[in-house]
Amino acid sequence: MRSLPQWAVAAAAAAGGGALIAVLLRRWREQVSGQAELYPGLQASCTVPSPRRSKPTAADVIALGHVVIVGAGIVGLAIANELARRGCEVTVLEKEMAAGTQATALSWAWINANSKKPKHYQRFNMLAMDLWNLMFPGYVNWCGSLLLNENPKQEVDEYPCHKVEWSQVPDLQPGIACETLGGTSGTKSGCSYFPSEGITEPHKVINEMLRRAEARQVRLVYGATVTGFPWDIEGDVRGVTYVLHGSQGWDGPQTITADVVVLSNGTGVEQLAKSAGFKVPLLHKPGFLAHTEPVKDVVKRVIVSPNCHILQRENGSLVIGESKEAGGASSVAYAVDRYAHEGFRSNMPPASHSEEQEDEELAELSTFGHRALGAAKSILPVIEEAKLSRVTCGYRPFPEDGLPVIGFCSSSCSTRSPGLYIAVMHSGITLAPLAGAAAALEIAEGLDLDLLAPYRVNRFTKIFKNKGL
Ligand SMILES: Cc1cc2nc3c(=O)[nH]c(=O)nc-3n(C[C@H](O)[C@H](O)[C@H](O)COP(=O)(O)OP(=O)(O)OC[C@H]3O[C@@H](n4cnc5c(N)ncnc54)[C@H](O)[C@@H]3O)c2cc1C
Incomplete structure (x- = not known):
């Protein structure tokens, strides 16, 4: 295993993550080399969290805990694995019949940090x-990213970026x-090259996460839609209520108790958090x-141009997006869902539309596909023969201020955590390993990581409906 490059250590330290990275590295090395834990017994324990505690205490390593994770996307599975690795009993409830089929499967899956603001978020x-x-x-295929017609932005000092x-x-x-x-050797404006960036194949990562989850005895329940929460008399979340559906038909609502519930259900977080009294x-x-x-192996880098962005998957398929996306096109959700069998997919629930509207929406998608492919061909004529196979529409779990939401829900008027942890973010492919490791450190070991301070739930408002208190 290679050691962390100097810029990453500096970035972690600058972001307040020096301690985190030290813990993560030590734990990870111990695990891969099979060495004993520094804290004997911690692997077989899980603590019930206290948002005020900063270090694990002796009592922590005795209490066993059960964590229920809502959603088996890349973020939920990353957290599940890291918790199970620390000895927690983990149950993941997923409404679909397979893992990673929503935003994760519909992602472009570029792993990058360029141009991300503010600086703490770029470092994150x-x-x-x-x-x-x-x-x-x-x-990850660390192929590097080429931003055409863009001079290097003001990146944080340690981030590798070349003017080309x-x-x-x-x-x-x-x-x-x-x-x-418009680029000739004479023109002043050039391009930026970010050699440390790359792409991943979400389905492969999900398969690996599932393999690890099975080895760590994580319990995965598919076809289980979480609908709400049971509360204890102190007003804390004490599990989830869910309905099971799928091949056996529909069963009535069921309840599962938990010491901590993690909401990592992507675009569905807002609604469930609201039902628990929190605004996300x-x-x-x-x-x-x-x-x-x-097509044959032609795209060597992640290419981002003013009109379109292009990358090539391992199977040779080119995946193309438009750089200036049309906003608010939610009406197409129904059409993409209805025509899923024809290769159009979306992760939003269908709205009711007339047949006429559906036809228009389908035509709109087809137009998008051909327009995006045309834009790609104009900057990369070697792909002239490429043929459109499908169009996907994915809804991003995008917090209003663009930054991740990671942490316990805590109210300003209570010192207790209500047992609810939230993890929702855009750039969730890039961030999943860190989100998983950091969330697990907070949940299982009671740490309160400075690294996550800018991403807490309560930045949106304090609790707006304090159930049971
Ligand atoms: C078009 C597009 C391009 C993107 N490009 C990039 C990129 O280049 N780089 C990058 O880093 N990120 C990118 N993203 C963002 C990234 O894909 C997401 O941030 C990430 O996949 C989120 O993962 P998740 O696990 O939080 O959500 P999801 O993958 O959506 O997983 C949430 C899971 O929760 C389940 N669920 C929902 N509600 C319930 C419920 N009530 N009960 C039980 N289960 C439930 C869902 O079925 C789903 O499986 C892109 C996203 C899109 C859509």
């Missing part, structure tokens, strides 16, 4: 990128039509991607 992403190497070695002249672009990505983008405003931002039939 940088730390997450390095954890990919430590926790999922071999699962147009004349150098073909060395990084053969076949680019520089002239289409999410923007419903659709992202359309055009996928082609596999």
Whole structure:
């Protein structure tokens, strides 16, 4: 295993994550090398959290805890695995009949930190990128990203970024039509190259997470939609209520008790958090991607141009998005859902639409697909033969201020945690290893990580409905 590069250590320290990275590294190394834990017994224990505690105490390592995780996307599974690795009993409830089928499957899956603001958030992403190497070695193709027609932005000092002249672009990505983008060797504006960025294959990561979850005896229940929470007399969440559906037909509501409930159900977090009395405003931002039939290996980097962005999956398919996305196109959700069997997919529930509207929406999607592919071909003529195979529409779990929401729900008028932990974020592919490790440290070991301070739930408002208190 390679050691952390200096810039990552500096980034972690600057972000207040020095202690975190030290703990993560030590734990990870101990696990992979089979050495004993520094804290004997911690692996077989799980603490009931206290938001005020900063270090595990002797009592912590005795109490066994059960954590219920809502949602088996990349974020929920990352947290589940890290908790199970620390000895927690973990149950994951997933409404679909398989894991990772929603935002995770519909993602572009670029692992990057460039241009992310503010600086603490950029550093947070940088730390997450390095954890990919430590926790999922071999699962990221670190091919680098080429931002065409963009001069380097003001990145944090340690982040690798090169200014590239147009004349150098073909060395990084053969076949680019520089002239289409107005770039000639004489023009002043150039491009930016970020060598440390990459892409992953979400389905492979999900499979690996499932393999680890099984080995760690995480209990996964599919076809289980969480609908609410049972409360104890002190007003704390003490589990979840869910309905089971699927091949056996519909069963009535069931309850499962837990010491901690983690809401990592992507776009569904807002609604469930609200029913528990917490405000987590999410923007419903659709992202359309055009996928082609596999073509020969031509796209060497992640390419981002003013019109479109392109990457190539391991199976040879090109995945293309538009750089200036049309906002608020929620009306297409129904059409993409209805035509799922024809290759159009979405992770939002269908609205009721007339047949006429559906036809219009389908036409809109098809137009998008051909327009995006056309834009890609104009900057990369070597893909001229590529054929559109499908269009996907994914709704991002996008907190209103663009930053992740990670942490216990706590109220300003109570010192107790109500047993509810939230983890929802855009860039969840990039951030999943860090979100999983950090959340597990807080839940299982009672740490209160400075690293997560900017991402707490209560920044949106304090509790607005304090159930039971
Ligand atoms: C088009 C697009 C492009 C993107 N590009 C990138 C990118 O390049 N890089 C990047 O880092 N990120 C990107 N993202 C964002 C990234 O994909 C998401 O942040 C990430 O996948 C979120 O993972 P998640 O596990 O939180 O959500 P999800 O994958 O949506 O998982 C949530 C799970 O919860 C389940 N669920 C929902 N409600 C309930 C309930 N009530 N009960 C039980 N289960 C429930 C769902 O079925 C789902 O399986 C992109 C997203 C989209 C849509």
